Amino acid sequence: MAKAKALLLGQIEHAHDSWNALADYAELVTTKARSREEFIKECKEGRLDGVIVAYRTFDSFATTGLFDQELVDALPSSLKFICHNGAGYDQVKVDACTARGIRVSNVPTAVDDATADVNMFLILGALRGFNVSMIALREGKWRGQPLPPLGHDPEGKTLGILGMGGIGRNLKRKAEAFGMKVIYHNRSRLSEELSGGAEYVSFDELLGTSDVLSLNLPLNKNTRHIISTPEFKKMKKGVVIVNTARGAVIDEGALVEALDSGHVWSCGLDVYENEPEIHPGLVANPHVMLVPHMGTYTVETQTAMEEWNIGNVRAVLEKGKLNNIVPEQADM
Numbered sequence: 001m002a003k004a005k006a007l008l009l010g011q012i013e014h015a016h017d018s019w020n021a022l023a024d025y026a027e028l029v030t031t032k033a034r035s036r037e038e039f040i041k042e043c044k045e046g047r048l049d050g051v052i053v054a055y056r057t058f059d060s061f062a063t064t065g066l067f068d069q070e071l072v073d074a075l076p077s078s079l080k081f082i083c084h085n086g087a088g089y090d091q092v093k094v095d096a097c098t099a100r101g102i103r104v105s106n107v108p109t110a111v112d113d114a115t116a117d118v119n120m121f122l123i124l125g126a127l128r129g130f131n132v133s134m135i136a137l138r139e140g141k142w143r144g145q146p147l148p149p150l151g152h153d154p155e156g157k158t159l160g161i162l163g164m165g166g167i168g169r170n171l172k173r174k175a176e177a178f179g180m181k182v183i184y185h186n187r188s189r190l191s192e193e194l195s196g197g198a199e200y201v202s203f204d205e206l207l208g209t210s211d212v213l214s215l216n217l218p219l220n221k222n223t224r225h226i227i228s229t230p231e232f233k234k235m236k237k238g239v240v241i242v243n244t245a246r247g248a249v250i251d252e253g254a255l256v257e258a259l260d261s262g263h264v265w266s267c268g269l270d271v272y273e274n275e276p277e278i279h280p281g282l283v284a285n286p287h288v289m290l291v292p293h294m295g296t297y298t299v300e301t302q303t304a305m306e307e308w309n310i311g312n313v314r315a316v317l318e319k320g321k322l323n324n325i326v327p328e329q330a331d332m
Ligand SMILES: O=CC(=O)O
Pocket: 085, 086, 087, 088, 089, 111, 295, 296
């Protein structure tokens, strides 16, 4: 009987031994495609027939584009599992996969620490307004003239966390070490143990009482532009916004307007609506901290993520099931 095939979409950068060890169970194949069109053609010509599981990376989006209805329809009928190497799986349309009986996994927990670290870095950087003087220094102007505005301490400030998953909960602990008071809003209220005692508030209360608002929720059809002009209007003047989740949970144009009007004092962003493009109004504003989507960009975290994702591929090949499945498919 022909060996099952496992498809790699993107690169393994660290966990080479673990990936290569999968050759005991399956034929490991890659795509020759360099564009979505070529990938769809490759599928339709049957060159990926026999693939039962695909390991995909965030960056493989550049080749295949979205795993949407069109792409899912083109996949070989043998393909029953997609293992996405990332916490956020908005590049994979789960509804389309479910309809075809394809199960999807992501990489939770392994990302929490590194992402919450960047989140805290952005909170501190945006509160202190460091970007202005960091630019001045590199221009040979020391702190710059006029002097940059004085920053703000995290101590005693209210941090509102929208989305209290693994990253939100990790951030809560870190922010408390800096003396911040943490409140949160989530689809559902967490147990006292999970929330660690953070106060659960309504969405509007979160908007109205946070000194710093942190976006830590997944991007999906319900959360796209969850923060836009009406929401900015409900926030305190001088609020700081931080986003390490996905750019499109904020309406970037509305954020730029709120920054320009001074209603939002500063922001710290790791993610953008149309990566790698960034709204020119953000780039032009020296007061905002911008990081090019590097929340999980550490040797330790990238390695742990690859190992987790390979673990899911191995579980499919060994046991015919994933170690973890995305919440939308919990009943599948
Ligand atoms: O953005 C990073 C991730 O989703 O893991």
